[in-house]
Amino acid sequence: MALLEAEKLRKPVLCIVIVDDAHLPGAAARWWLDGAIRSLDGALRKRGGALHVFRGATRDVLMEIIRRTGADTVLWNRRYDPGGRETDTVIKSELRSQGIMAHSFAGALLHEPWAIRTRSGGQYKIFTAFWRAMKACPAPFPPAPAPEKLTFASLPPMPDGLVVQGGEYGLLPTPHDWTGGLQAMWEPGEEAAHSQLADFIENDLDTYATARDFPGHEATSRLSPFLRFGHITPAQIWQAATEQTYPEQFLAEVGWRDFAWSLLFVTPDMANRNLRPEFDAMPWRDDPVGLARWRKGQTGYPLVDAGMRELWHTGWMHNRVRMVVASFLVKHLLIDWRHGERWFADTLVDHDPASNPMNWQWSAGTGVDAAPYFRIMNPILQSRKFDPHGVYIRRWVPELSHLSDDAIHAPWEAALPRDYPPPVVDHRLARERALSAWKMI
Template sequence: MVNLAPAPTIVWFREDFRIADNMALLEAEKRGQPTLCIVILDDAHLPGAAARWWLHGAIRSLDETLRGMGGALHVFRGAARAVLAEIVRKTGAGAVFWNRRYDPAGREADTAIKADLRARGLTVRSFPGALLHEPWSVCTRSVAPYKIFTAFWRAACALPAPFPPHPAPERLVFAPPPPMPDSLITRHEQDGLLPRHPDWAGGLRDMWSPGEEEAGDQLSDFLRHDGAGYATARDFPGDEATSRLSPFLRFGHVSPAQVWHAATRKACPDKFLMELGWRDFAWSLLFFNPDLATRNLRPEFDAMPWRHDPGGLAAWQRGQTGYPLVDAGMRELWHTGWMHNRVRMVAASFLVKHLLIDWREGERWFADTLVDHDPASNPMNWQWNAGTGVDAAPYFRVMNPILQSRKFDPHGVYIRRWVPELAHLSDDAIHAPWESGATHPYPAPIVDHRAARERALAAWKMI
């Protein structure tokens, strides 16, 4: 019997959980065939624990949106190459579309899958959408990547502005799901992405609601209330003046182009737009340095005498270092899956320089606990802080967590929120509680600042 059913177009969602400004979905609509929207949970490409929690919410939110349009988001589990081949076989699909990813493992997998499907006669297309400019488009005249952000950003700004965001498809005709084996079909509550025993995600649920509509609301609220003062207020964690868009960008609920054009319409400060550029810079570094998370980009740091200090690492992870600003940040991270940008720098500097612990230990911890973790920004920022990467802060610049606390949280608003055992101390005493003489259950510093600084500088001079 001849199969007269139309050959559907598969749209494979990975890190682009939105329907607006989604080129893969828009081009599927233009093709004029029924669309099958899918996600494949491949254990080889799943993020850390906190980001997996977000991924679960992203899938549910997009599924609800598509169901409101008469379709659904069909979720499968297994090795993406094999699962996608089976879906194609069962549906007779004529095309597969996706939006590009730029991490080494994702690029390698996509290249192999594209070759497989094209060899079978399918139309396979990939599209940009995760960055303002794709990594290979911002290079030096010798087609080399930039190693200094200011030069990178100057070159990026000389390129044409990002295209205006595309609207959501006006009309989609959806294909029915394929008859797949039960072992490959994933139900939302059994997808293995949520923590079970124990369920530690209560703080994440209180703080975040993944989804495209929520991303739009977050962007609008930021531009309406905080955008104008962003350049200065962003450094003060007690003010909550940052955009908090990072997890929404990480999972593609909003595109960089959407953020860019919304911000420029509101005359948002250049500093905010530069943060989108810093994100692009990170992806450029990862694109040209696939081992960014494991190798010092400055090889002289291969000789750095890092300390093996499980106790110090655990105290840092738990927010029990005795330095209130550091501990407030680490507790915020544990509770919400996010940390204020200024405090991230102070906490990272403390691990690498006060404790002299390898930056890769911190990178791995953030990878598992950040809802906004991505494989480019996280290692680049750790290498920047450790002095081991390109355009890095010099290693001899050791942040003083007490001075940082007094400067950027002068009234202890942020510290009181996350270190409540110090809430009764005065604005002056809260930054160095061991000097106050007051009784409290807060731990003493696990290392003396001056001694730690001298130890870090001595280790640096050795290399």
Template structure:
């Protein structure tokens, strides 16, 4: 081996140069780096996240090119391709930042074995979380099941390690010619929707990449953090950070956010607690690989979910007749993101008003969210459904009308996403069916023609859910 033998840096969900432990350690060896990403069908994300992935690949390639290198995007099974590339490029080591989802962990464990067999060192690094998911434990050494003691213990554990700067002196190895045929064409990497192109709203709303993530963080700290505790539940205010897709794709790390918050000198307990929920979700997924498939509270296995394709479709397309629910579902479809308060309302509506299995909602979110996260999504669905370990009780049924009156009192969020109700005043917009045909007609709306009548009656749906719950509890 000579000093020109490279270190292969395998990027996955860590699309950044700063605070990238795998990259920094590779550069620190003084050897050239060979930067690769493998498009592997085994770990493919949902539709909206695929759109984001294309942007993330483009942005990282551009950042590496600015240093004289490139990101080589290859198609194949990572478990085979990475060892082959390590051998073909005569790499001394392969570096990557750890993933903690079951599919990712499976690939990584097999890869370590395969690399050992060919005599190449495999080094994995931390970076996606404040603390590795196995570190925060009870005094007895067990994983936590409840958020509050988990977060208390995490905070007592100390702040995260200080974030690393982006490496300055990068030198790059070439991709061996024999791998050219595995290379994916950079125009969209085959990830963008074509017929139809449903991504216009995503393009308008988002800019993937590390630089955009830093801009988003800086703007949030300067403009919104001070009022976060007050505004975070108001969907029309856009008072949350919108960092979730940047965290999901590792354009920014929670350690960088933690540090930036500390540097800003602002009080941020509530905001940092939300990062804590993300940590808790990963701790749960680490314990329960089937978090997206199995009710954590087994008693719910006996719940008689309804089969209701029409109801599911009305929910997915934002045509339930409940304006706040419909606004949220349309925001999701158009932009790949939905405000947290509204996520809770739409999830409760699907599970309790329609009695549709939470796993259908989880799957729809997995396909349509740009921030879809394999830990946060199922944990929050199980929270909403009451099936999780630390969850809202099933009998607490959110009323979509009172939630709307409380959190969107002026109706501005609804008007933005449900334009057919744009002329309806605040006193009628939360429950338009109550207004009567005359009052609504005066604002140009006929129920059933311009906007749907409610697909279920709130009182009846609530009573039905409670009856199901009572029967389940009584065995």
């Protein structure tokens, strides 16, 4: 929306991005951000422009650019995370105090995070009620076409060190590059996003409601990282998905994302505190060995380990398996959900500061609309139900690939392979321990 507004002004446009070390995402998302910058720069160059990349404190860099260019207008798409909101508010106020036009625009959500409220003006705590209210709202505006008549401004000389030269944005891992799996699976950018959406709608949308829980099938959209970085908008997804039908289950997932952002808007510390304060008294265990085995996919529970290895290799994990591994950490190992939230924040390419903490609190039973803590996912039953032939497990835990469909879900009951660990904890004992801890609070 910001770029479309710039087109309307009919002034030369300078497209910029500021890499601010104080507000960078986790390691996997930084890899994606590097690719996103390169992709957008390539798209702008095809139109005769460029994306100018700067490094430093956002406010200081922006003011220096304005001083040297004489710009009288600054436009950007609105941010809703706590750090982004604070920075945007400060900058907007300062620019306007200097007589510079400063406007931010919607675009990252279907509805602004303050728009859908209860009749009394409060925040919805139950998703079904939020979703009902959201469906009653007018449909999202049709996506606007890309701007066609942009005139690009030239960048004047800037101080040494402010402009990133040679495409070295400082976002990729050093000295060891561990991103091979990410590179093999993902291609950041708008073109790849729309190709992914078209493929999903043609091949998987009709069966999404019944197939989405089976990680051995390629049945989900995998659009989350593209949404996270703005390569595609929820309005574009909504329009494409509803052109011929109304896929309720899929659209509800898009609505769940809006629900998360509406919640973060009123609880900006959602990643750090229990939304249900009674869990402040929960006797979480300090278990560095168990946490390390969970992170590495060495818990001895095949479905859990498959999910954690998929995450480490690709920066993504199937949604059903995300729930299983989260439940395992919190309830089988009795480890504080915040350890899991931080690990996902660092390893997910689609991490966003709203969905990640809300989903973790949902799994832990500590948040709004959360699964009750006493509902403990059995990773063996989940494995047998949703990966009955072990397709997903064999893909990510190859040391178990020789086992039968029946034995692969609980290999310790058969002849445990030498190169696969025994269970880090017994399921029955872990369940009793978790319920005892819950009853204490």
